[in-house]
Amino acid sequence: MAKKVWVFSDKPAFMQDITAGAKECGEVSVIAVGSRDLITAAAQAGADTVYYLGDTSERMAESYTDTIAKLVEDEKPEVLLFGATLTGRAIAGRLAARFETSVLADAKELDLTSEVTNGVSMVYGGGANLKQSVKGDLTLVILGFGVLEKPEEMKAGAGNVVEVPYVEPAWSITLSDEQKRESASVNLAAAKKIVSIGLGIANKEDISMVKELADALDAELGCSRPIAEGLEWLPKECYIGISGVFVKSDLYLAVGVSGQVQHMVGLKDAKILAAINKDANAPIMRQCDYGIVGDLYEIVPALAKKLSK
Numbered sequence: 644m645a646k647k648v649w650v651f652s653d654k655p656a657f658m659q660d661i662t663a664g665a666k667e668c669g670e671v672s673v674i675a676v677g678s679r680d681l682i683t684a685a686a687q688a689g690a691d692t693v694y695y696l697g698d699t700s701e702r703m704a705e706s707y708t709d710t711i712a713k714l715v716e717d718e719k720p721e722v723l724l725f726g727a728t729l730t731g732r733a734i735a736g737r738l739a740a741r742f743e744t745s746v747l748a749d750a751k752e753l754d755l756t757s758e759v760t761n762g763v764s765m766v767y768g769g770g771a772n773l774k775q776s777v778k779g780d781l782t783l784v785i786l787g788f789g790v791l792e793k794p795e796e797m798k799a800g801a802g803n804v805v806e807v808p809y810v811e812p813a814w815s816i817t818l819s820d821e822q823k824r825e826s827a828s829v830n831l832a833a834a835k836k837i838v839s840i841g842l843g844i845a846n847k848e849d850i851s852m853v854k855e856l857a858d859a860l861d862a863e864l865g866c867s868r869p870i871a872e873g874l875e876w877l878p879k880e881c882y883i884g885i886s887g888v889f890v891k892s893d894l895y896l897a898v899g900v901s902g903q904v905q906h907m908v909g910l911k912d913a914k915i916l917a918a919i920n921k922d923a924n925a926p927i928m929r930q931c932d933y934g935i936v937g938d939l940y941e942i943v944p945a946l947a948k949k950l951s952k
């Protein structure tokens with residue numbers, strides 16, 4: 644059953660991915676904010692109508708929420724699909740509050756063909772799948788790249804452009820400063836060997852001790868989320884798990900990592916899992932191929948010494 648589907652993503656490739664997938668279900672429109680090049684990109688991916696909101700150089704994308712809300716009230720799309728980016732999430736959440744509805748967040752499967760929109764998303768940090776059927780006049784969905792199946796070649800749409808006037812929000816965010824984020828040069832998703840640290844490491848300075856072991860193994864250094872997000876001892880690109888990187892290394896050596904499900908989901912495709920943990924009952928010790936029970940401060944230097952010989 645064809646629905647009136649609209650797509651928003653601030654990332655052009657993401658917008659095209661969703662639009663091309665949604666096109667398979669009927670007519671699709673795109674809400675474009677930013678460069679005018681987005682209009683062509685949207686039409687190439689199948690957009691029949693492109694609602695062009697303007698350039699974001701002077702405004703934060705979130706400031707367009709009122710403009711989009713007005714457009715939704717006027718045009719009444721049935722489904723709004725948002726790419727899972729920070730901006731997509733911010734706008735979807737604001738619209739949900741505005742229209743007193745909820746968001747089907749982080750859909751990893753989505754069926755737009757039946758009368759109600761059905762989606763599957765991960766819950767409990769990837770431990771379970773949640774199936775949802777969304778009823779009501781407006782369905783808001785946040786989805787990842789590649790979730791919607793798309794044809795090998797994109798089918799272009801009519802690309803009719805509607806210039807949408809800006810609706811001044813009651814309050815808006817001003818961008819006052821930008822700082823470059825520290826990022827890692829390593830691509831853990833492609834690494835063959837990884838040594839990963841967790842909260843068993845007591846001090847930031849001790850990371851160099853584990854790095855010596857990683858170097859002896861010719862491995863990259865990864866970590867659990869608290870090391871990167873809470874303590875910020877390593878860049879965010881270095882943490883493995885449901886909300887971080889998914890790895891498929893030949894060897895994954897976890898040092899002082901307990902093995903919570905949110906971490907373990909990210910290394911389910913690693914071939915050999917080894918762990919060093921002082922607690923024989925830590926969850927990771929039940930899942931690893933090789934486990935060393937003991938103090939990492941004794942085992943790591945001893946292993947590094949042995950391996951560098």
Ligand SMILES: Cc1cc2nc3c(=O)[nH]c(=O)nc-3n(C[C@H](O)[C@H](O)[C@H](O)COP(=O)(O)OP(=O)(O)OC[C@H]3O[C@@H](n4cnc5c(N)ncnc54)[C@H](O)[C@@H]3O)c2cc1C
Binds near residue numbers: 870883903909
């Ligand atoms: C929505 C959500 C998403 C999340 N996503 C992720 C994710 O993507 N990735 C992720 O990693 N986490 C994620 N988490 C966090 C996750 O639940 C755990 O809190 C986290 O993985 C625990 O990190 P850890 O193993 O380093 O620390 P801990 O659980 O504290 O484990 C530390 C381990 O070190 C051992 N240890 C302590 N001292 C020593 C020593 N001297 N020698 C040897 N062993 C020692 C302890 O026995 C313990 O097992 C998420 C959580 C939520 C709620």
